[in-house]
Amino acid sequence: METKTVIFELRTKHGLSQYELAEKVLVTRQAVSRWETGETVPNTETLKLLSKVFDVSINTLLGSPRQLFCQCCGMPLEDSIISKETNGEFNEDYCKWCYSKGDFVYKSKEELLDYLVKNMPNPDNLKDDERRHYYDSFLSQLKHWKI
Secondary structure, eight states, rough: OOOHHHHHHHHHTTOOOOOHHHHHTSSOHHHHHHHHHHHHOOOHHHHHHHHHHHOOOHHHHTTOOOOOOOTTTTOOOOOEEEEEOTSEEEEEEEETTHHHHHHHHTTTHHHHHHHHHHHOOOOOOHHHHHHHHHHHHHHHTSTTTOO
């Protein structure tokens, strides 16, 4: 979906006029109109404000151009599970279970591996050490754990 459509749909879903949205994100009504016609797109700072107003990620505002994955555990990210910083801004790198209130939940990869081995389904009936090795090879590719 294009940014212009996303902004229009979010604005109408929230019952805001172009003028009301403009006031909330400190721009003119004409700027909002230009976004919704596709003439322009909001700048980075305005995208951050729109993200807060609509409680969606910047990725969503941009039409979800890329699939986001938690860079700690690998879970696919949707707006409802994306972590937030202490100031309320989305942190599109992590899920809310791995990163909460400005801090990482898992202090080491070993701690996360322990959790995964204990709690994740085991459809192939692999031994715990085999599962640990499998998860470790996957996690090692993610930004948070790359060596």
